Amino acid sequence: MSKRQLAMVMDLNKCIGCQTCTVACKTQWTNRNGRDYMYWNNVESRPGAGYPNKWEEFGGGFDQQGNLRDGEIPTRSKGYGDPWDFNHEELLHGDDFKNKSGVPAVGPNWDEEVGEGQFPNSNFFYLPRICNHCANPACLAACPSGAIFKRDQDGVVLVDLDRCKGQRLCIASCPYKKVYFNTKLFKAEKCILCFPRIEKGLAPACADQCVGRIRFVGYLDDKEGQVYKLVHKYKVALPLHADYGTVPNIYYVPPLKGPPKFDGDGKPIEGSERIPLSYLESLFGPDTKAALKRLESEIEQRKQGKGSELLDMLIAFKRDDMFRLGKEREI
């Protein structure tokens, strides 16, 4: 649909869940004017309900035949989570938590680091999420006002606020629930992949600020770029929920299997899966196994003192190489 496609790769093995990306995005774009509740970028713990709460259950995307599927819009109380105040004074003196609107059931980042399983065999990993700037965006297809478009030069999916009528069908149809409703302007708003920054040769704020250097940004057709190499050459970066049929353009290097599980005596169980492959496959698809195998073999290669272009990239030793936006930084 677009001439070029800008994409992002996130290495989940290096994400420490510090939420610096979330804050970078929020301070840049969503801390005002009806956007206050939105997180264009969020980092959720997996396994977990994510944000908005249980977003995978709201439907949307495309079916097996390529037809748009119906979806629902999350509510603030059940999906996004309404903000609340703590009764600090009482809590300090031993009282229970009280809240005017009852005890909240969900909130952004509600189940952070809860994960799955019992200690010492528990597991979780962090999953940062932004808009996927899909090649077949369900939001764009669903919009009855023709307000959503995909930029030709970089494939960034944007909302034309002049045409948006606030009908929220994009929100219902986005299977990732990454379109939000501005409750002051009554318009749909979403991650813009920091296009004003990109136009000045700067990486998106979330990627630029990432302390773990997990985010690579570049064009998918730029064969010299690290994004191309991770996605197409080494095939270790996979889209999230490709089964939703929107052809997403944010890719993830899946988490390695982690340390083995322990038996009742505290001894490691050989060959055990801490993070079950089946769970990773439910997120990143059937190519996960091959991607993990590739990573493991490259690690093995490196251990033997041989070179590995893949690991040299993933270690992000040269930060400037991570962002290839096709132009010099203007700022």
Add this chain to the structure above:
Amino acid sequence: MHTKMTILLFASLLLLPSLLAAASVKAQLRGHVIVANSSDSAISVLTRDTSWVNTTPTAITLYPQRSIRLSDRQANAALDHAKPLVAEVKVRYNSSELVVMVSWKDRSYSIALEHRVATFGDQIALSLPLNYPKNGVVPHIGMGDSKHPVALYLQKAVKQKNPFQQTYLARGFGSLTQTKKLSAYMTMNYDKSFGGWRALFKLPLTGKLKTVLNSGLFPISFALWNGKQHERGGNKRISSWHFIYRPEREVNQRLVKKLSYGLATPILGDVKEGEKLVKTNCTFCHRIGPYLSTPEGVAPNLSGIGGVALPAYLKESIVTPDAIVVRNLHLNRHYQKGGERDAHGAYPHNMRYKWYRKGKKGVLHSNMPSYQAILTPEQLNSVVLYLQQQK
């Protein structure tokens, strides 16, 4: 005394043709005429004003919009069980403005609230063609079509006493564009004792709609949304085109004649035969009534079409589908899974779901073939009669 009588007699003779015309127009377009009441003075914008209470209402039935199906699960679930709704319309005018008042029952008062992402306000909209009667064509009921633009006036309950009001121009589904070129004074108030909304639209007889509003007979259609049912956009109830009639003005009888098919007198046809013909000829592309084997979106869904389309339009669209070309919503709602993907993996549109094609000079042609040569005039009547009864 004698003179007075003569004057009276003379005056009533003068009035006679217009009274006759009124009866004739109402009979020709049975059930679709709203007689506008003239007023010498300023028209009150207070819906409870006695002048409004004393105005005779016209009942309009609005049917769920099913031609296109949008993608909200909750709204669609409600739409599947949505029933027609009756609204009362009153129209008054003076030398400078025409005022339309619409009242409808809605027990589930709903307003879109600030800080809430999933609340929807009750809404009402009026639609009027921009170029009527100049070209004599009534636009497509779905917000006009590529050749016949419409003007829309929309009010939405956003916050109490502060409704959202906008004016738009449109040329069919997906083309709604906000404009500042249409001016109107609008109000929308919930009347608890009535158990519903009363909305008022004061349209000036000048400006972009000058010719339309000053003609003797012009089309108008209505749309209502129930916010509680998640209705917004295409999920709504709509009326068919109705006609506001200004008795003192000239009416183009030729246009009335054209529109009177199936309204003035019942269509002479056989419904059973019509159903059989629809089943064998139409259901490969259209969904209608119990015939739902075709996927949604291949062509406009004809379920309930009789409630929203005039019989003259139904006939025309079968005989000359190119006369009014309806554009479908974004083509990528249906993409082709086996098709050649572009450099970035995007799937192409599934052309089976495209309703039109572009001809020379960008003129749109309907992908539906003409059935003029396929159906006999009797068969055509039967098909239209069957479609007309689908409400």
